[in-house]
Amino acid sequence: MTAQGNFRYVSTTRRVREDRRFVVGRGTYVADVPAREMLHVALVPSPHPAAKIIAIDSAEALALPGVHYVLTGEELSGAVDPLMNGLDTPHVRRFPLAVGQTRYAGEWVAAVVAETRAVAEDAVELVQVEYDPLPHVINPERAYEPQSPPVHPGHGSNVLLDRTFVWGEVDRHFAENPRHLKFRVTWGRNSTVPIETFGVLAKWDPWREILDVWASIQMPKYSDQIARSLRIPLNCVRVHQDVDVGGSYGVKRGIKHTVLVSHLARRLGRPVRLIEDRLENMRAGDAHGPERIFDVEVAFTDAGIVHSMKMRALDNAGAYAGRAPFQLGKPIGAIVGPYQIKSVQYQAISVTTNKAPEEAVRGFGQSPTNYAIETMMDKVAAECGLDRIEMRRRNFIRKEQFPYLIPSGTRYDSGDYHTVLDKVLAHANYGELLEERDRLRKSGLLAGIGIAACLEPSGGNSAFEPLLNEKNTTTTWMESCRINVDGLGFITATMHTTSSGQGHETLVATVVGEVLEIDPDRIRVVRPDTLASLPSNSPVGSRMAIMLGGAAFHAAQIIKSKVIDLACRYFGREGDGVTYSAGAVSDNATGKRLELAELVNIAHRHHHSLPEGTRPGLNSEYVMQVPGGGKLAENSRIQMYPAYSFECHLILLSLDPILGKPEIRRYIIGHDCGTIINPHIVKGMTLGGIAHGIGASLLEEFVYDEEGQFLTGSFMDYLLPSSHEVPHVEMVHHCTPSPLTVLGQKGSGECGYLGAPAAVSGAINDAVRPLGIWFDKLPIRASRISDAVAESAPGHSQ
């Protein structure tokens, strides 16, 4: 590895090593992990959005052959501590099962344990629960009102978080710029909905005093949370991280499931497994994404230059706090998008309602925020009579302005937004695209062009936690790698978290191979269990290329310097007297060369040939801190993530005016995530993210009725994009390396998803604008489009 772009293995189209096991069906997912004498769990759901639990009668269920136990929230809450709550809201307590009252329809009221899952499901029907219904609240604006029924009466209101930040001279900028505009947009409640539901298997060994956990998990500090809740030492919890996770995209945070089965495994002395069925997953997996209302006000010039923005984001967290409030925090790190907006007022409100809890979803609140910002740009362009492309070009941060400090205290590392935009326009032939749109319009269709230009904050840390909760003073969010060169000269590297399809084994092998100049296919990558692991978090916040790639890079550098040091001692030279090449070291003066095999032999066996004080073996470890992090907030300003990827979407879409069915005719994305480590992986992330974004903007929504009942518990109600709905995507690349990362890489795990909803919404609104229609809520389903078009027709009456 030498200069930028001159890599041996990085950025080359090497295969993804994980694929070989998946393509033959030999992945090991949690449901594939065997355990002798395993028991199975099924859950008793609450039929009410809010109700007091008067009594639970388990007698009939327990009488069914094969049933071992029925656990209630009352019993469980006496044995375990509440699940972690990131905010300082001590009266918003959450246990795996409802305690005393239920807070959403579908919430788990009791758990049935039986010899088989089928018997457990049968027994669920036999558990008799007596309820006393309570008033409920579904709508977040209603929940924000002081007189709304409190989801947690002890907390006193439904407000989990209500903070207003003012960064820069908002009042002055609004006064100085007489042109203002105000609007509201709503991001509907959806999620990433992996095809594998959440599952967990727990086994307690009372003689060894160890809890073994296998789970379909993607969660930072997972074992810490298990230990705290069960009140056992952390070194009694062993999470097996070599479990393949069947998709997550943020949401696989099954801590409540885990605490439940872990408690049951200890209580019953047998391994206990819970694999959600699809309804359990959709209704009470606690894995819905943000549901957010944005009220935006903007001050701009006649030339369309945006100077200041006021944004109020009201988020519906559902029944418990979870990670939801923090999803209002992360977007603070990119609150102005790619634009030179001088000042921002941001009010972040998180309220509880009687819906399923919200959990982390791809982008951690950034995609909804980008949707609001991009809608703002479209509206200002329309107001000023400007082309939407030109509008963005005028407001973009310029290449020479990086590193660029935004009002909320984050410094963007690098970027070249104008060039990426120009590349997209050139690839698409924007003029022809406009002509094609107009041709489609003349043919009787509705047609529109959508544009989104947005950022992907990457290298995730937890800076939003101390920003939103002063009692939290965490300023590190490390990731780690250990490398061992064994006695036969073969290399094994470690990673210390599960993966859910991101190709991390390929990442580690590629980076280690790059540094050591060794074919990555020769490097094994393993995942020790948590007791054998270095401190690490997990693949959240588009962080692994930067953080795991960074840790692997530094651990490999240590190996390389140890090898050089070993050779120097052997040759009796100083460091600059030798040359490293592909594992071997040569003496510059004599030309004598030590192969890695010989160096390994010295390190592992020939201690006598080295100076005193040399340590045997050849290994390294590196615990990496997030670049640029490590500080608490000052004056409500903080450096959020370190590196900022950029993406620019351009869409041509048509609508059948009768059916309202959208057809995406061209989809072009320009993407800049710095140095790409594996092009296959980045391409897949981008295409998959766009598919998620198309789902979020056109199809997917978790719907509740006014009675608080959940209406979308199956894939026939909650619609996922199939291959018919996802168009062919044309990708245009650009590379602006990050100056803060080891190879210039930035994150790409959320790309595509961060701009697709904004672009699709923009295209549909461009298509229906001639009819005087504007859709201000996602998803925009075909039925809404056809209804709106019909209502707009001349002579239409209600």
Next chain:
Amino acid sequence: MNVELQVNGTDHVVDVEPRKTLLDALREDCALTGTHAGCEHGVCGACTVLVDDAPIRSCLLFAVQADGYQITTIEGVAPGPGELSILQDAFCETHGMQCGFCTPGMVLTGHALLKRNPNPSRAEIVDAISGNICRCTGYGQIIEAIELAAERLRGRNLSDSISAEPTMVHADIVAPEDEPERGIIKAAGYDLPHEGKP
């Protein structure tokens, strides 16, 4: 009740409840865990297996209904240990997956398509896999994989290439034992008998 399932050419006599799905019987009674449960209501396609060469949803078929049919699961596709079919290899070549959970169903659906249509258009591929939901890839690299496999199979100029055993190829990855000198590492056998080799 006893059911005789012919899976990947092997007979399994299993004792199942009449209500047990073929999916659960394959996973629990035949120990074939490559078939995955996604939605269990027939939408996602993760549980796809071939019954007499046609893709079906094993979550919608009772095990007792499968008695007497030829069932192919993902475990029956690779020609041998460490080997891949042409289509599986193409999935690896284009990275037609991420988490791998929908992959067995996708591969089997692709096999069935190529068997009945060795020269599918993009639209025909899109149509064939439209009953298999993938949340990771956005389908692009899956479509590319099937296109690539079709091209390679056509290049072989044999009829019925997709399922004929002799046309299965090995993965395009060199096993260490075939080429021990590949990469830079030589076995450090200095202090070991036979240079550390068995």
